[in-house]
Amino acid sequence: MPNDLSQIGCTNTPVLKQRGQHEVFCGLTSIIWLHRKMHDAFFLVVGSRTCAHLLQSAAGVMIFAEPRFATAILEETDLAGMADAHAELERTVAELLSRRPDIKRLFLVGSCPSEVIKIDLATMAKKLSEKYDNRVNVVNFSGSGIETTFTQGEDACLEAVIRDLPQTDQTQLAVLGALPDVVQDQMLRLLSDMGLENVLVLPHARADTPAAVGPNTHFICAQPFLGAAHDEMVRRGAKPIAAPFPFGAQGTTAWLAAIAKRFGVDDATLQAAIAAPKARAEQAIATVAKTLVGRSIFFFPDSQLEIPLARFLSQECGMHLTEVGTPYIHRALVGPDLDALPSDIILSEGQDVDKQLDRVLDCNPDLTVCGLGLANPLEAQGLRTKWAIELVFSPIHFYEQAADLAGLFARPLLRADLLKVGKVA
Amino acid sequence: MKLSIWTYEGPPHVGAIRVATGMQKVHLVLHAPQGDTYADLLFTMIERRNHRPPVTYTTFQARDLGSDTATLFKSACLEAYERFKPDLLLVGASCTAELIQDDPGGLAEALGLPIPVVALELPSYQRKENFGADETFFQIVKHVAKPVERSENISCNLIGPTALGFRHRDDILELTKLLDDLGVDVNVCAPMGATPADIADLGRAHFNVLMYPETGEMACRYLERALGQPYTKTVPIGVGATADFIAEVGQIIGKQDLASTVRSRLPWYSASVDSTYLTGKRVFIFGDGTHAMTAARIARDEIGFDVVGLGCFNREMARPVRTMAKSMGLDALISDDYLEVERAIADLAPELILGTQMERHIGKRLGIPCAVISAPVHVQDFPARYSPQMGPEGANVIFDTWVHPLVMGLEEHLLTMFRDDFEFSDSAGPSHHAAHAPAQQRAEVETGQSADTNIIWLKDAESELRKIPFFVRGKARRNTEKYAADRGVAEISIDTLYEAKAHYAR
Ligand code: SF4
Numbered sequence: 001m002p003n004d005l006s007q008i009g010c011t012n013t014p015v016l017k018q019r020g021q022h023e024v025f026c027g028l029t030s031i032i033w034l035h036r037k038m039h040d041a042f043f044l045v046v047g048s049r050t051c052a053h054l055l056q057s058a059a060g061v062m063i064f065a066e067p068r069f070a071t072a073i074l075e076e077t078d079l080a081g082m083a084d085a086h087a088e089l090e091r092t093v094a095e096l097l098s099r100r101p102d103i104k105r106l107f108l109v110g111s112c113p114s115e116v117i118k119i120d121l122a123t124m125a126k127k128l129s130e131k132y133d134n135r136v137n138v139v140n141f142s143g144s145g146i147e148t149t150f151t152q153g154e155d156a157c158l159e160a161v162i163r164d165l166p167q168t169d170q171t172q173l174a175v176l177g178a179l180p181d182v183v184q185d186q187m188l189r190l191l192s193d194m195g196l197e198n199v200l201v202l203p204h205a206r207a208d209t210p211a212a213v214g215p216n217t218h219f220i221c222a223q224p225f226l227g228a229a230h231d232e233m234v235r236r237g238a239k240p241i242a243a244p245f246p247f248g249a250q251g252t253t254a255w256l257a258a259i260a261k262r263f264g265v266d267d268a269t270l271q272a273a274i275a276a277p278k279a280r281a282e283q284a285i286a287t288v289a290k291t292l293v294g295r296s297i298f299f300f301p302d303s304q305l306e307i308p309l310a311r312f313l314s315q316e317c318g319m320h321l322t323e324v325g326t327p328y329i330h331r332a333l334v335g336p337d338l339d340a341l342p343s344d345i346i347l348s349e350g351q352d353v354d355k356q357l358d359r360v361l362d363c364n365p366d367l368t369v370c371g372l373g374l375a376n377p378l379e380a381q382g383l384r385t386k387w388a389i390e391l392v393f394s395p396i397h398f399y400e401q402a403a404d405l406a407g408l409f410a411r412p413l414l415r416a417d418l419l420k421v422g423k424v425a
Numbered sequence: 426m427k428l429s430i431w432t433y434e435g436p437p438h439v440g441a442i443r444v445a446t447g448m449q450k451v452h453l454v455l456h457a458p459q460g461d462t463y464a465d466l467l468f469t470m471i472e473r474r475n476h477r478p479p480v481t482y483t484t485f486q487a488r489d490l491g492s493d494t495a496t497l498f499k500s501a502c503l504e505a506y507e508r509f510k511p512d513l514l515l516v517g518a519s520c521t522a523e524l525i526q527d528d529p530g531g532l533a534e535a536l537g538l539p540i541p542v543v544a545l546e547l548p549s550y551q552r553k554e555n556f557g558a559d560e561t562f563f564q565i566v567k568h569v570a571k572p573v574e575r576s577e578n579i580s581c582n583l584i585g586p587t588a589l590g591f592r593h594r595d596d597i598l599e600l601t602k603l604l605d606d607l608g609v610d611v612n613v614c615a616p617m618g619a620t621p622a623d624i625a626d627l628g629r630a631h632f633n634v635l636m637y638p639e640t641g642e643m644a645c646r647y648l649e650r651a652l653g654q655p656y657t658k659t660v661p662i663g664v665g666a667t668a669d670f671i672a673e674v675g676q677i678i679g680k681q682d683l684a685s686t687v688r689s690r691l692p693w694y695s696a697s698v699d700s701t702y703l704t705g706k707r708v709f710i711f712g713d714g715t716h717a718m719t720a721a722r723i724a725r726d727e728i729g730f731d732v733v734g735l736g737c738f739n740r741e742m743a744r745p746v747r748t749m750a751k752s753m754g755l756d757a758l759i760s761d762d763y764l765e766v767e768r769a770i771a772d773l774a775p776e777l778i779l780g781t782q783m784e785r786h787i788g789k790r791l792g793i794p795c796a797v798i799s800a801p802v803h804v805q806d807f808p809a810r811y812s813p814q815m816g817p818e819g820a821n822v823i824f825d826t827w828v829h830p831l832v833m834g835l836e837e838h839l840l841t842m843f844r845d846d847f848e849f850s851d852s853a854g855p856s857h858h859a860a861h862a863p864a865q866q867r868a869e870v871e872t873g874q875s876a877d878t879n880i881i882w883l884k885d886a887e888s889e890l891r892k893i894p895f896f897v898r899g900k901a902r903r904n905t906e907k908y909a910a911d912r913g914v915a916e917i918s919i920d921t922l923y924e925a926k927a928h929y930a931r
Binding site: 020021022023024025026027028029048049050051052053054056057058067069070071072073074075076078079085088089091092095096112113115116117144145146147149354371372373374375376377379380 | 426427428429430431432434435436438439458459460461462463464465466467469470473474475476477481482483484485486487490501504508519520521524525548549550551553
């Protein structure tokens with residue numbers, strides 16, 4: 001591995017903070033995957049035509065028959081008087097629920113316009129919950145661009161879900177973060193092999209899934225962007241487990257080991273549970289890493305997955321990190337991953353996109369991780385890119401996906417080697 | 426408050442971005458929160474642009490509200506000017522900034538920049554994307570275009586094409602060629618490709634060609650008033666419309682004798698015997714007003730389809746679309762409610778949809794083939810090859826594109842004859858593009874009780890129905906059920922099936 005081990009640890013690396021244009025989605029975007037994960041939930045954005053257009057553009061070609069999300073678009077008349085907007089919302093919800101009797105959970109999602117004109121969605125949610133007592137549970141959270149970026153939408157949603165959960169004294173493990181079903185099943189199998197059966201996964205798929213939290217709940221995050229949900233769990237008395245995130249073989253091992261330690265799982269049991277998948281993962285990563293080793297990578301801030309992924313790529317794939325940008329550094333969550341990053345990188349939080357574009361062109365990395373708005377323009381300037389949004393939509397956690405994760409980064413490099421026609425855009 | 430699942434148009438500031446992105450040396454500073462930067466990906470991903478749109482978003486956050494969003498806006502303007510050195514600066518607000526009322530126009534004016542600054546009024550809670558483009562371009566023209574001497578040769582401006590427009594890139598080329606054949610030069614094409622200096626030069630042209638009324642009509646009307654430039658009213662999509670367009674140009678430039686034969690293969694392809702099978706195919710047409718109306722004329726007069734539904738999503742075009750629909754004996758569907766359009770299509774059960782990207786999805790679900798004729802668009806609507814909609818080549822492209830999703834003439838008969846042949850399974854769809862075949866089979870799995878009525882299909886009627894080729898089976902099923910329901914028949918027998926067939930025979 002090229003990184004000098006004496007220079008490991010990014011905890012004290014100064015953070016570059018610039019305030020300029022951000023080029024990131026807002027939290028509403030999380031709805032695209034959350035609604036697939038929560039089978040009886042509907043997400044109603046109270047917003048503008050822009051919000052509806054964002055959801056549609058981010059969902060891309062995934063037009064579902066009638067998806068379980070929609071936008072209540074504010075119109076001129078709604079802006080005139082507040083009493084109006086609340087009554088209108090009530091009418092809209094009634095219309096929606098009469099058409100969708102299958103809905104058990106309704107999320108009222110705040111947007112920039114609804115927050116600026118101060119539509120009180122919390123009070124509305126309470127009122128509607130009473131009105132549809134026993135049938136639909138109504139909860140609110142904010143996905144607005146003035147409060148949240150991209151994946152923070154899931155964080156805000158989960159925070160609201162946790163706030164609503166009943167209390168329990170039962171000792172249990174809770175895992176936070178929406179994962180693709182296949183990945184979640186793998187995780188539960190691993191935990192079960194370690195002797196942990198009573199695992200609560202949040203967000204839970206259905207309203208009637210038994211879910212409760214309390215002082216004997218020990219929880220761990222599977223996604224690094226769940227800062228607010230983390231804090232809400234702590235407020236509910238639950239005990240956090242800190243660990244690197246479960247990307248790659250080492251990340252997954254460290255994550256499971258932290259759980260084992262908290263629950264007193266002995267080492268032999270842990271090793272027995274992980275030995276085979278871990279060996280498989282290491283071998284598979286080694287094959288893909290041949291393309292990655294020694295290549296440099298630059299992260300634009302996007303999904304908040306940047307720090308743990310940088311850890312994986314540097315520690316397990318031998319990549320050279322240049323700048324690691326992330327929208328927001330939540331140290332309680334990403335601390336263990338930060339500890340494992342080389343100390344000589346540029347660590348940046350927030351964004352001034354124009355200045356960052358100057359830096360990436362200066363630095364000319366082998367691979368740049370960025371949003372969809374920047375990818376083709378950077379390709380046209382000779383860089384190779386990886387869209388960050390794919391990392392959120394693809395199964396990338398745990399042992400069996402470790403090589404796929406490395407493969408997502410290797411593919412643009414392999415492709416660039418394949419094409420012999422130049423690229424004049 | 427309006428419940429919306431999918432939208433046909435974005436907000437008006439997306440229209441402004443389409444104009445700015447189409448032009449050169451123009452920059453737009455948009456007062457907007459960070460999430461609104463999603464608009465960039467429409468251009469870089471769907472249109473595969475190799476540059477970021479020339480837009481600076483102020484990306485204010487909650488903590489900026491009430492304190493210094495105005496300062497943020499001013500510094501964003503200054504930095505954008507310094508960095509990009511545009512010849513013209515557009516300033517505007519998105520839906521959220523409209524609510525905080527910082528007055529971008531006034532703030533930018535106060536900076537005293539040495540370039541023209543055009544302030545945009547984009548009422549986000551009333552209007553939509555096309556209006557935003559139309560208004561933005563009109564404002565630029567109003568600020569910059571001045572009377573200048575006419576060119577010596579007869580020339581025109583091409584008005585209306587923008588970034589992210591449906592086939593605008595190729596329509597410009599095709600029209601330029603067509604006009605060149607008529608001896609007319611193109612002075613300026615705008616917004617697409619134009620600089621502010623070009624806009625100042627618009628007045629050199631003798632007249633304007635209004636390519637897309639949705640995005641260029643306000644500017645054309647203004648230029649007619651202010652600079653005395655007439656503009657063309659015919660949009661040259663289709664053979665007939667292209668001929669009319671040539672005649673209209675002839676009128677304007679005082680050359681009545683312009684040759685008006687349109688060198689397109691469409692007329693012969695339509696006349697040739699293989700096309701007989703196109704006769705009376707029932708089509709549903711939906712899109713922006715301009716494309717829907719031109720498509721309706723081609724469908725009826727140039728291909729011989731039966732237009733069973735016609736509509737548009739942009740209310741601005743409601744009146745002409747209604748008039749045209751009426752002339753075809755139809756009630757126009759004017760709606761931007763996706764579910765309403767889907768219902769209309771399901772009820773009419775056409776054999777082909779000519780629509781937008783959204784109707785493509787409806788078609789997929791209902792098992793009805795669809796060709797795209799209008800924005801909103803997706804990445805496959807920006808093909809690598811030359812594929813205009815306008816002029817002679819546009820008519821060729823349209824013939825191919827519309828006929829492609831259908832089963833070809835002789836094949837239709839073979840399918841009927843050999844439908845039970847195991848090597849010739851009709852569920853495969855048209856043989857020339859099996860990969861894109863509509864998934865008719867899926868809609869066919871239900872047997873016995875019909876989906877939304879209580880009518881029962883008797884076994885022999887059900888198997889008779891399955892002998893009907895897949896591309897008309899859905900319609901036959903619906904017609905028969907409707908026929909039975911209208912007459913209070915509870916069970917469908919073979920006789921009911923054929924009585925219904927006779928009843929609906931055309
Ligand atoms: S940034 Fe705000 S206004 Fe824009 S789409 Fe997101 S929530 Fe809606």
